[in-house]
Amino acid sequence: MFRTKKLYLEAIKQNGKALEYVPDKYKSERFCRLAIMQNGLALEFVPKNILSKELFLLAVEQDGLALEYVPYKNRSKEICNAALNNDVLALEYVPNRYKKTELCKVAINSSWEAFLFVPESMYTLNNCLELFERVLRECDDPSVMSYSDRSCVREIAKRLPDSINNDIQIINLARQLRVREFKRKYFDSETHRFITIERISYREEDEVREFDLFVDFYKYIDGDLRNANLHDYDFKEVSLANFNIEGAYISSAVLIEQHLYDDSFYDENIKDFERNTELMISKENEVVESISVLHDIGLVSNESLNDNSHKIYYISDIHLNHKLLKAFPISATELEVKMYIRQLVKKMVDTATDHSYEDYLLIAGDISFNFEISTLFYTELVKYLKSKRWNPLQIVVVLGNHELWDFNRHGSTHANLLTLDEIIQQFRDLFSSLGICFLQNDLLLSNGEIISKQQLESIDQYELKQMCLKSAFVILGGLGFTGLSSQFNATHGIYRQTIMSLDEDIKQSNQFNFIYNKVNGVLGKDKVIILTHTPKEDWSNEDYNRNWIYVNGHTHRNDYCCDEEKTFYSDNQIGYYSKSIGLKHFKLSRVYDIFKYYPNGVYSISREQYLDFNRGLEIKVIFNRTGTIHMLKNNNVYCFILEDQNKGKIHLLNGGRINNLEHNDINYYFERMAYYSDAIRVLFSDYNQALKSIADSIKKIGGVGTIHGCIVDIDFFNHIYVNPDDGTVTPYYALSMVDKYIYPNVKSLLLAQRKDLYDNYMKLLDGESEGDKLLRGEIKAGSIEISRFVPDTYMYRPSRIMKSLQYLTEVNVIRIWNDRIFESQVQRKSKAKDLCDNNDDTLLLSAKQQE
The missing domain is CATH 3.60.21 (Purple Acid Phosphatase; chain A, domain 2)
Incomplete structure (x- = not known):
């Protein structure tokens, strides 16, 4: 309704590439011309039936890189020259038939990056040496070279033939440009050879070279012995005075023998000078090693x-x-x-x-x-x-x-x-x-x-x-x-x-x-x-x-x-x-409690205090509701209630959400918090213990083992769902909450998705812990009849409920309230009392019979 032709016209005047979003019915030649005049790269979005030599020229004259969107058959010499006159990097899109040596040299003289697009015939040793030396001159300090320049140098080096890249002059320049970088330079005492391991930016594997003679090793690394580990080499046939050994790790015994040892550091910082450096705390005092x-x-x-x-x-x-x-x-x-x-x-x-x-x-x-x-x-x-x-x-x-x-x-x-x-x-x-x-x-x-x-x-x-x-x-x-x-x-x-x-x-x-x-x-x-x-x-x-x-x-x-x-x-x-x-x-x-000094009671708190409290317990909460927040603290258990004075209603805060409450009386909940807390802990103790056992087993095999609700994470994508109704364990792979792939057992999930953990899991099969048995499906987690709280059995629904209940067992915060929990506990206590009363009656009858 609001996207009119006039509106599109205004858009392309501001940014020609907005032509991409203009419907074809409005893309007239005039429309496209205006877009290209604003941004030559808008040529990409011009309909084929409107394309013309005039538009091509207009585009490349405005931005030489628009040559990319000129159909290959239409890239004439005239259009290519026009593109290069605007931006020499348009050489990338110039057909090879026009890439004559003279043309390429002109482009390179203007910008060395253009060398990336010259024909292979120009990859001569002299051209490459000249190019790398020029880059070094222009960048001054290769360590602060821009990311784009460094990427361009690496891409050029990647395209060069091995005969050039293996030339020692090119190698030395490539090191200065950080295309090549030594990871290790050392003497191997077992093979009695000098070895270099060099990372080359355009190769997946490091380059390893070995040398029999120190002089060859020295020449290959261009006389740079910094960080070279030569401590195990005796230098019997080498006069170190003839080499630059700055930064080399060489035995002090070798340096003493060749009269090159500087004793100042040792004398200042190590030498004992016959003083008792132990001083009082003697060997006899070290009665037990810490380990x-x-x-x-x-x-x-x-x-x-x-x-x-x-x-x-x-x-x-x-x-x-x-x-x-x-x-x-x-x-x-x-x-x-x-x-x-x-x-x-x-x-x-x-x-x-x-x-x-x-x-x-x-x-x-x-x-x-x-x-x-x-x-x-x-x-x-x-x-x-x-x-x-x-x-x-x-x-x-x-x-x-x-x-x-x-x-x-x-x-x-x-x-x-x-x-x-x-x-x-x-x-x-x-x-x-x-x-x-x-x-x-x-x-x-x-x-x-x-x-x-x-x-x-x-x-x-x-x-x-x-x-x-x-x-x-x-x-x-x-x-x-x-x-x-x-x-x-x-x-x-x-x-x-x-x-x-x-x-x-x-x-x-x-x-x-x-x-x-x-x-x-x-x-x-x-x-x-x-x-x-x-x-x-x-x-x-x-x-x-x-x-x-x-x-x-x-x-x-x-x-x-x-x-x-x-x-x-x-x-x-x-x-x-x-x-x-x-x-x-x-x-x-890691957690802290900003209300730890508050005695038991009901307090009105600010939104900032509520957010600070959750932040201290590492609970992520977004809260923008209006109303009065009441903090209820009873026996170190917390409950937060939002009061809407306009409607005269109270709601239980579940993070940033609100839950309805059956009773509109804050004191009702305050008085029952401790009892409710105990009931929840008892009701979920077996199930939570099963979750923790599974998490511990997951950690044993190298997984994450984080618990949230009914789910234990193996990693970001692989999880284990523990059904709170029947205690069964369901492994699954999830790309999202919708895209889930369920596996029959943990073994098959790991074999398909985490082969690196599969071997660890197979070793775990001999374990006897409860978590190991749960993963193998030999036992089930304790059922807690969650159907009383959750109307459906969809995986994430009960898990969200369970997560809210777990805040109580985790950080002493009540975020779900259900009075039916009291009913179940009362029934259990009533049965237990009846059993005790029956036992008392039996004992009393037995005693009377004995009388």
């Missing part, structure tokens, strides 16, 4: 169907300097040290094989007494975690007493010692540059915000509580110090000359203890991690907070405790002598 101390992983809730927790990894007391001295007792290059640390970091991180999104890594000090070595360790750690795509991971660090030691290059104490505050600032700057969270008497919230020592000292209790309200947990961190320790304190030299008096040690301990007590007074019942280097007994006489988790190192006595009185983990102290290194972890929930 041999096993503990159960603590979960906040065992009822949760889906794991909504963070993994909190931790480690301490690696003491790199001691390990480096063992590995390199006489000499080492900086690269040797870096490679050693790189392998140690890899070994440590790779022990965490099942990490999840937004985990934490706590490092409780004593990594190294040398700042340069600490820098190398943390740099390599961040780099390796990024390479493993283990992000976002929050690394949280506190210092140990060894980090406060200070040496100069000659091994003697600095004439101008750094103060404690200066050392702390030095580490703050380092960790800030690496994106690591550093705590020294600071409080870290789970959203990444840090409340500093200065803020904690002055902030009032109410403000601190409000700041922490939306944090799933907090971490209070610092060295802690040893003012209360009689065995190892400042007078025993554990801080060297940074802190030498007991008074100063006590002062630093009291500073941390003051903040600790303040946080305890505000967040005593919340989830708090106390991360210190020294154990709590060294800086506080107070009892452990039974709700908190304490992580520390320092003692080299690996131990942990998790009981009703206290929870501490000091069981991953690597120590001086341990050869094992890895990460341990415990778990904490």
